[in-house]
Amino acid sequence: MKCLNCQQENKDAAKVCKRCGRDLAMPPAWFPDWKWHARTLGLIYACVTVLYFAVDFALRQLPKPYHIRRIPAEMTPWLKR
Numbered sequence: 001m002k003c004l005n006c007q008q009e010n011k012d013a014a015k016v017c018k019r020c021g022r023d024l025a026m027p028p029a030w031f032p033d034w035k036w037h038a039r040t041l042g043l044i045y046a047c048v049t050v051l052y053f054a055v056d057f058a059l060r061q062l063p064k065p066y067h068i069r070r071i072p073a074e075m076t077p078w079l080k081r
């Protein structure tokens with residue numbers, strides 16, 4: 001079998017590569033392809049978008065005056081500008 005690290009040909013029974021010492025019993029490392037990236041990023045963007053609208057909706061349900069996101073200055077006269 002071929003070493004995945006250095007392409008050295010080794011005996012099938014070999015446990016480690018005779019040139020670089022890589023463990024040949026270990027399965028090859030998995031690298032995500034562009035499809036995996038597209039699917040994962042799409043899922044993350046979908047979740048973030050849904051979460052944004054859910055939080056926006058939830059904040060609108062708050063009773064007055066807590067629904068206000070920007071507090072007017074006349075509500076906080078103790079805060080000097």
Ligand SMILES: [Zn+2]
Nearest residue numbers: 003006017020
């Ligand atoms: Zn090797």
